[in-house]
Amino acid sequence: MLVPKLVTTLQTYDRRQFLADLTAGVIVGIVAIPLAIAFAIASGVTPGRGLWTAIVAGFIISALGGSRVQIGGPTGAFVVIVYGIVQKYGIDGLTVATLMAGVLLIVMGVAKLGSAIKFVPHPVITGFTSGIAVIIFSSEVKDLFGLRMGAVPAAFLPKWAAFASHAGAFTPAAILVSALTLAIILVWPRVNHRIPGPFVALIVATVVAHAAHLDVETIGSHFGPLNPSLPHPQVPHLSLAQVTGLVAPAFTIAMLAAIESLLSAVVSDGMIGGRHRSNMELVAQGVANIASPLFGGIPATGAIARTATNVKNGGRTPIAGITHAMTLLLITLFFGRYAASIPLATLAAILAIVAYNMSEWRTFLAELRSPKSDVAVLLTTFGLTVLVDLTVAIAVGMVLAAFLFIRRMAVVTNVGLVGVDDEDDEPLAPWRRSIPRGVLVFEIDGPFFFGAVETFKETLGQISERPRVLIIRMRHVGALDSTGMHALKDVVRRLRRNGAAVLFADLREQPLAAIMGSSVMDELGPNVLFESIEDALDAARALLAPERPLTYIG
Secondary structure, eight states: OOOOHHHHHGGGOOHHHHHHHHHHHHHHHHHHHHHHHHHHHHTTSOHHHHHHHHHHHHHHHHHHOSOSSOOEEOOGGGHHHHHHHHHHHHHHHHHHHHHHHHHHHHHHHHTTOTTGGGGSOHHHHHHHHHHHHHHHHHHHHHHHHTOOOSOOOSSHHHHHHHHHHTTTOOOHHHHHHHHHHHHHHHHHHHHOSSSOHHHHHHHHHHHHHHHTTOOOOBHHHHHOOOOOSOOOOOOOOOOHHHHHHTHHHHHHHHHHHHHHHHHHHHHHHHHHTOOOOHHHHHHHHHHHHHHHHHTTOOOOEEOHHHHHHHHHTTOOSHHHHHHHHHHHHHHHHHHGGGGGGOBHHHHHHHHHHHHHHHHOHHHHHHHTTSOHHHHHHHHHHHHHHHHTOHHHHHHHHHHHHHHHHHHHHHHHOEEEEEOTTOOSSOTTOGGGGGOOTTEEEEEEESOBSTTTHHHHHHHHHTOOSOOSEEEEEEEEOOOBOHHHHHHHHHHHHHHHHTTOEEEEESOOHHHHHHHHTSTHHHHHOSSOEESSHHHHHHHHHHHHSTTSOOOOOO
């Protein structure tokens, strides 16, 4: 149902909830300030772009979204992909890629693919999330320690090699500011839970650095003064070749936005006992990622940490998210100029905490005790995220997970010869003791799809005797695909060439409908499908004794 949660929640809205949403929105807006600035700088863009992303996209995601409490804005998941796009294609390329991603998200929502996103394997999500956390921390080492060095290499290994060669070129003042910031963030929750620690750390560290005239690099010294005025919509100009090259990054942005926003919505549902509308959420994410770059912003999605902060402070409707965006707008317009004094070491320390929380290292270590196939997916995704590229990591991780799933399903599907003395869930069935000589009964147990076809062929290839009638029982086959039907057709052809007949028994609804609605029936011919194994055996006896009249059932 493509109806924003704002529409339904306002039907029973009251003054008490408005005050709770207002309080939560203001608090989350304050929390978002240092994060929006830090994510923008880490992504290779100016701080203002992060703020306007949180304002524009945050407002739209709350106003149009399918979650009651979702808070939208720039997140750490986008840092890696945004930085790569900016380095290769510039700001115009980032704008086009984000616009394309927005369109993809809307299409996904309208096509009702919201539930399909939830099937991304957990090892893939953990792998690229932990990988992103490592990259975010790596990108902040220079500012965290105030290293005096030139441009930092983009690749992971050369980057750390450069850090090692300049380890002695640190700035004591930057380390002091970083340590002060980290200490406040870690200790402040014991003092006060209402006022966010990162915001307090930002204010205190900035005041201390300015008052003590510490030799640290600030936003103003690195990026120049901030322009607090509302940016004008801008449409980039790129060639067709450049736009074509942005398809893959745009797809990655769309997938990351969809996955993270829906994960955030699921987490918040558990916190408030609600239920989000996944397809409406994707549409809102799409609209937000179209509007954000037009106003100078970067990609946005639902932010799990800020959404949780919203819930913990009483936010229960999209009004809280809208308030968060308006709070950011007012602070940016009236106090944005003071952001130029914020030390980069402070923002680096804040992002170091974000990276630590994002790494989910306990979950990562727990995944290492999973089955080997899951561990392979986890480590592959993690390694490719850190060493190669996020787009490649997600693609390879998904393909590897899909192949391993196919392998597992193929192992689950069993094909075996049914004998008189076999024991299963019907060991005393009378029909087992009445299988005529010259008749073989094979049973397929599990979904019969392309992954299980080889098992089927290998099992039939091991037949030592040449049957006159082969009965294939399919009572436990819940799903049959075109490859499975093709395999059945091949078996029928081969056995008929040898003068044998093939009958099918106990077909369930989906396999029966698939066979009846396909060209396979032309190959199978009439009178080969039976409702039960007993009926199929009766037909086999009739085929073995042609003088007897035949009464086919299906």
